[in-house]
Amino acid sequence: MTEHPCPPLTLAVEAGPGAVRLRLAGDLDYDTSEQFVERAQACLAADHAVRDLFLDCSGLRLCDSMGVASLLLIHRGTASRGAVLHLEHPPPFLRRILDVTGTLHLFALDEAGREAEQAEDGPPPADARYRAAPPPAPSG
Amino acid sequence: MARQKEQIDSRTQQLPQSDRWGSAPYAVIVVDRTGTVVDLNPAATALLEDAAQGGALSETVPPWLARAHQETTHPTGRPLGDHPLPAARPAFRGRIGARNFEAHPVPHQDGDVAWWLVDDTGRLLVEEELASERERTAFLAEASNVLLASLNTDRCMQVTAQLASQHLAEAAVVIMPAAGRQLPMAYAVGGGAAVRGTVTADPVQVPGLSEALQGFPPVPSRWIDPAALPDWLIPEGFTGTVGSAAVTPLPGHGVPAGVLVLLRSTGTTEFNESEEVFARLFAARAGAALSAARLYAEQSDITRTLMRDLLPPRLDRVNGVEFAGGYQPAAARDRVGGDFYDVHPGSTPDDPSLAVLGDVCGKGLDAAVLTGKIRNTLQALTPMAGDHERMLRLLNGALLNSHHTRFATLVLASVRRKENRVRLRLTSAGHPAPLVIRNDGRVEEIETRGTLVGALPHIEVRTVETDLRPGETCLLYTDGVTEARGGPLGDELYGEERLMRALGECAGMPGTAVVERVQMLASQWLHDGRHDDMALVAITAPLTTHLSAVDGHTRGRYTA
Numbered sequence: 001m002t003e004h005p006c007p008p009l010t011l012a013v014e015a016g017p018g019a020v021r022l023r024l025a026g027d028l029d030y031d032t033s034e035q036f037v038e039r040a041q042a043c044l045a046a047d048h049a050v051r052d053l054f055l056d057c058s059g060l061r062l063c064d065s066m067g068v069a070s071l072l073l074i075h076r077g078t079a080s081r082g083a084v085l086h087l088e089h090p091p092p093f094l095r096r097i098l099d100v101t102g103t104l105h106l107f108a109l110d111e112a113g114r115e116a117e118q119a120e121d122g123p124p125p126a127d128a129r130y131r132a133a134p135p136p137a138p139s140g
Numbered sequence: 141m142a143r144q145k146e147q148i149d150s151r152t153q154q155l156p157q158s159d160r161w162g163s164a165p166y167a168v169i170v171v172d173r174t175g176t177v178v179d180l181n182p183a184a185t186a187l188l189e190d191a192a193q194g195g196a197l198s199e200t201v202p203p204w205l206a207r208a209h210q211e212t213t214h215p216t217g218r219p220l221g222d223h224p225l226p227a228a229r230p231a232f233r234g235r236i237g238a239r240n241f242e243a244h245p246v247p248h249q250d251g252d253v254a255w256w257l258v259d260d261t262g263r264l265l266v267e268e269e270l271a272s273e274r275e276r277t278a279f280l281a282e283a284s285n286v287l288l289a290s291l292n293t294d295r296c297m298q299v300t301a302q303l304a305s306q307h308l309a310e311a312a313v314v315i316m317p318a319a320g321r322q323l324p325m326a327y328a329v330g331g332g333a334a335v336r337g338t339v340t341a342d343p344v345q346v347p348g349l350s351e352a353l354q355g356f357p358p359v360p361s362r363w364i365d366p367a368a369l370p371d372w373l374i375p376e377g378f379t380g381t382v383g384s385a386a387v388t389p390l391p392g393h394g395v396p397a398g399v400l401v402l403l404r405s406t407g408t409t410e411f412n413e414s415e416e417v418f419a420r421l422f423a424a425r426a427g428a429a430l431s432a433a434r435l436y437a438e439q440s441d442i443t444r445t446l447m448r449d450l451l452p453p454r455l456d457r458v459n460g461v462e463f464a465g466g467y468q469p470a471a472a473r474d475r476v477g478g479d480f481y482d483v484h485p486g487s488t489p490d491d492p493s494l495a496v497l498g499d500v501c502g503k504g505l506d507a508a509v510l511t512g513k514i515r516n517t518l519q520a521l522t523p524m525a526g527d528h529e530r531m532l533r534l535l536n537g538a539l540l541n542s543h544h545t546r547f548a549t550l551v552l553a554s555v556r557r558k559e560n561r562v563r564l565r566l567t568s569a570g571h572p573a574p575l576v577i578r579n580d581g582r583v584e585e586i587e588t589r590g591t592l593v594g595a596l597p598h599i600e601v602r603t604v605e606t607d608l609r610p611g612e613t614c615l616l617y618t619d620g621v622t623e624a625r626g627g628p629l630g631d632e633l634y635g636e637e638r639l640m641r642a643l644g645e646c647a648g649m650p651g652t653a654v655v656e657r658v659q660m661l662a663s664q665w666l667h668d669g670r671h672d673d674m675a676l677v678a679i680t681a682p683l684t685t686h687l688s689a690v691d692g693h694t695r696g697r698y699t700a
Contacts, residue, residue, distance in 0.1 A: 030503060064672075065478075065501035065547070072545035072595045101549055101570035102591035102600065 008032060010059075011039050019052040020044075021088075025059030028067035036067075040074045044083070051083050058089035068101055075106050084108050167257040170248075171197045173213045175206070178252055187236060187257065204234035205243055205255070212245045212253055233260075240264050276418055279307050283422060287429035291436045297326035298334035300390070300400065300426040306331030308419050309386070309402035309411075311378045314426075316398040317353050318343070327375035335375070345370045346401070348387040355396040358420065361386040361411040373401060380405035386416055388423045392431030400426065452481050452675065459489040460557035462680040464651035466659050470503065470620070470673050478507040479618045479675035482515055484522045489557070492565070494518075494525045497616040497677045498550030499571065506546070510594075513539065514548055528552045528567035528603050532593055539594035547595035551588075551616045555679055562608040562681040567601050569593050572622065575640060576606060577613045577654065581647045583640040586614075608681035611648045620674035621658060626667030634665045651678030 009032035012023040020043045028036060044050055053074070063071075071085075078085045086108040087094070098104040161168040161181030169188070170179040175197045185191060191200040198206040212229060232243040236257070244256040283303050290296055297314045304312035305328040314334075316324040321340050328334035343350040346369060348359035366382040374382060383406035390398040400423050402411065411419075455463035463483050478500040486493045496518055500507045517538050521531045531552065539548070549570035556563045566574050570592030576584045590601030608614060617639075624634040642661050646654045655676045662674060 065499065065549075068592075069501050069545045069547060069595065072547070076545065100572055101547075102589060103570070103596070106596075 009036060011036065013039070013043060015043070015047065018049050019054065020047070020050050021054040021056055023056040023059060025061075027062040028060060028070065029062060029064045030066045033066045033070035037070045037073050041077055044077055044081070048081075052086060053078050053083060054086045054088055056088045057091060057094055060091055060094060063094050063097060065097075068097055068103065071098075072103065072106070079106075086110065161254075164256075166259075168254055169197075169201070169257070170252050170254045171209055173251045173253075175209060184257065202234060202236055204232065205236075208232040208234075208243055208245070209253060209255070212247070213251075231258075276421075279303075280421060280425060284425050284429075287426055288432075290429075291433050293430065293433040293437050294326075294336055296426070296430045296433045297324070297398070298328070298336060300430065301326040301328035301334040302331060304400055304402060304419075304422065304426075305329055305334075308415070308422065309404050310408065311375050311403040313373055313375060313401040313403070314390070314398055315343070315349065315353070315401065316430075317396065329375050329377040332377070339372045341370065341372050346373055346387065349399055349401070352387050352389040352399040353396060355389060355391070358386070358388050358416070361416060369403075374403070378403065378405070380407060382406070383408065384410040386411045386419055388416070388419050390423050390427030390430055392427050393435070395431075397427040397430035397434065453483070455481075455483055455677070457682070458483060458485045458493050458555075459491075460682065461493065461555050461562050462651045462678075462682050463493075463495065464655045464678040464680070466655040466674075466676040468620075468659060468663075468671070468674045470671060478503055478511060479620065479673035480511050480515060481616070481675050481677045482518070483677075484519060484525075486556070492525065492554040492556040492563075494522055495553040495555055495616065495677055495679060496550060497553075497571075497618065497675055498548050499618040499620075499673070499675070500548045501546050510539075510546055510548065514550070514594075525552070525554050528554070528565065529601050532567065532569050532590070532599060532601055536593040536596075536599050540597065541594075545595040547592040549592045553614065553616060553677075553679060557681075558607075560610050560681070560684050562612075562679065564606050564608060564614055564679065565603055566606065566614070567603040569599065569601055572617065572619055572636070575615045575617070575643055576608065577615065577643050577647055577649075579609060579611050579647055581644045583643045585640075608679070610681050611683045613646070613649070613651055613654050613678050613680040615643065615654060615658070616677040616679070617658070618673060618675045620672035621662050621676065624662045624665050624671050624674070626665045630667045634662055638665075648683075651680035654678045654680075 009024060009026040009028055012025075014021040014023070022040060022043065024036070026032065040053065044053065075085050085106070088110045090098075090109065095104065098107070161170075161179065161184075164181055164183065167184035167187045168181045169177060169184045169191065172178050177191060177193055177195045177197055177200060179193060180188075180191055188200055197209055229245050229247075232245075234241060234243070239259055239261040242258045242260050244258065246254045246256060248254060286299050286303065287296060290299070293316075297316065301312045301314045304314075311327070311329045314326040322338045323341060323343065324336075324338050326334045326336050343353055347364045352358060361384055364385045364387065366385055369382055369385060382403050384404045386402040388400045388402070389396050390400055392398075400419070402419060404410070452465055452467045455465040457463070465481055467479065467481070469479075479498070480500070481495070481497040484494045484496075496515075498514060500511045500514065502510070514535065517535050518531070521534055524531050524534075547570070549568075551569070551571045551574055552567045553574065554565040566586050566588050567590060568574070568588040569590040573588060574586045576586060578584065584606075586604050586606060588602055588604040591599035593599060606614075622634055622636050622639055625631060627634070639658070642658065643654070646657055649657070655678050658676055659674065662671070
């Protein structure tokens, strides 16, 4: 999609009590989505006490339809065990593709996402549910 | 070597004649200048049965050796007189009985010549073998080059038959595994151009053929009775009767690629073991080339079949509504991409037609298969096109898969002409909203939204209705258009705003022109020509303008 050769997606894991945070940096697309899914599933399998999976998307540069499919697959994994999948700092393009595809409501968004959403045109889908967000705080 | 023999000669000069050569390791025959045998050792007696002291050389030895003696003693046609012969002379060669000899003349002081006969049959054989080995290696290299130059199965069969008939036998037949009851074959005789044909025959008729076609090791050619070969195996142009035959499998990747049958006539030698081994070396190369060609042919057949069914159709006017479609796949090698569109005409002009445009996640064969499934399912569901939501729920259920979340986004448009207007019912399932170009240049985004299909157990969609006045167009598009990356900075998305602005300039244009304009703008925007699939469908309410007559005499008419 980009004109330069895509550097691979880099994934960093921080595991805490009952929660895991995955930091994504790079492109989430046809070539990298499988790697992302495997990593996230491994995190969930490693600790059955995990109730929250945070995906820090601040370093994400691109997300195509295969990237969305991988997010949906991970959501299927978290939902089946009653865990919540959080998207942190979703860039506008990610929010947009999730909005258009009608899947944004599946993810718990942090305040940065809510902030970005308010900045964009168009109302959110009627059925979208968001976490109660604290007052917007400037971030990044 | 000649000098060494001279030394022997001078050492033995003093011995009595009969003992002189007795211990020499070679046959020696001493002849005087008149051509009479003066002396010979036991080795020479054993070699030349008729030889005896006092006999004439010409009656004792083969003509080539008698001539050699004549040339040595009378180099200019007359006797040399008392002049000594030159010490070193080139050796002569010829056959004595079944073996090859080098004859080295060693002249004596008295004018006699001692002929040393050295058997070089073994060396000649080795030289011949080396030469033929080189020839075979060169042939195999050439064969590989020629065979691998083509991925066409017919051509590979013909080249194999032709090369084999030139280098391995008088005639060669290549037989492929049966397609039904037909055996595809290629014949060649004497290195001539090969002929392709098929024969309806049972491979069991040829000894070893059905085994070879199943990939079993070859039957030794001596087991094959040439008289038992059926007529269909003997190529036209093969003169004489078959004296020997060899049946060699052409090994492929796992399954045999075919069989090579080599034929020789009765006049020539039969196949020996080394020739059969060599034929197998050739067959290995030919088999590899043939199976590569066959795999390629199968692959391209599959691709062609898929493409024929999956390429978007050409669109035209349906029940009084103009439809125009445009599709640009991401790259030529993925002719079948993830984008698709279809128009299913209503059964009567009053029934709505259903236009579908969608984008399947992923690429390549997986995406193509999913695309096919969606198009087939939607076609089957057209009777319930009156309820888009229900249709999409059924489609979603049909696509759900526990192993993956590959999904599709799509737009459904039910289209019906009502007087001079076109009534649209539009539903997006996770797809970019349709855009409507109004006659005044406004571009409206239709507020339909919904969930993608194929990944989630439940979907929500919202259907929106709108009307097109004559000349107005509704454009369905995939995100390959808005996500074309390029522009003046090289890395900017074309984006929805640019698309809407561009469409604003298309007011009143026919649908085909709108599609072409958008395709052109997106292509120009692209920085390096690489893009995702782009699909577009324009639905246009035809203008009912009064057309002036072409020649000025006939009446004008209204378009439908």
